[in-house]
């Protein structure tokens with residue numbers, strides 16, 4: 703019996719290796735290196751009112767990640783844009799999340815070293831609905847745990863080998879938490895699938911972009927908004943002690959936008975409720991988004 707592969711979270715058609723086709727008809731070889739080795743890269747692009755947000759930045763990060771794993775980009779920029787536009791046009795939602803993935807393809811054998819250049823990359827993309835936190839979730843804030851950061855040393859690359867992130871997020875979910883904050887050598891790096899900001903004494907603190915953190919597209923927007931609104935900002939390493947005695951802690955990502963963390967490892971963050979700067983930044987983010995995405 704053919705399994706039913708339609709999904710309310712994935713629009714038809716999806717894109718696979720040059721074709722738009724129903725999810726139920728999309729298949730890749732079990733020898734694909736994404737499947738065997740997690741040898742590939744991905745992007746998640748938010749779409750508001752059918753317009754891709756910061757698509758140039760997302761495609762630049764995709765290129766940087768491809769460079770970082772020595773995988774030639776299988777599509778020119780214009781072709782990527784066309785794929786994204788066609789997925790957006792065909793999907794039933796105004797606000798969407800576009801997923802892009804490139805793997806090093808499927809050779810005819812299993813070998814850790816790269817396959818011959820004649821083996822084409824596998825390119826997969828689809829649109830899903832963008833579900834950002836609702837008003838009740840934002841008003842309540844979310845809870846988080848901290849865990850040791852067990853990932854590799856190229857966390858600046860958006861690769862599909864996400865097992866440490868998966869395990870960290872699952873630890874959090876098993877304890878009723880929304881996110882796991884990753885601590886390496888005594889310093890806060892980011893979340894399992896988000897960047898993390900801290901507020902202390904009215905100053906917004908952001909961990910610096912190093913090889914140990916993903917350079918979030920939302921992270922950049924937050925920094926720009928802070929600068930534009932005259933919000934005091936310091937980009938520097940944040941110690942675990944500073945994290946634990948912060949007035950506010952936020953997680954940010956393309957799908958979570960700006961979300962306050964109100965308890966960490968069972969202890970209240972600041973007052974234990976979303977802080978004033980989180981609410982202000984969320985509003986600045988909405989205003990910015992609405993001004994560049996929703997008009998006209």
Ligand code: PDD
Nearest residue numbers: 746894895896897916918919920955956
């Ligand atoms: N994750 N750090 C990590 C480890 C992430 O996985 C993400 C996003 C971010 C935030 O990046 P951006 O602002 O560009 O979304 C930071 C996506 C949403 C995901 O894996 O689904």
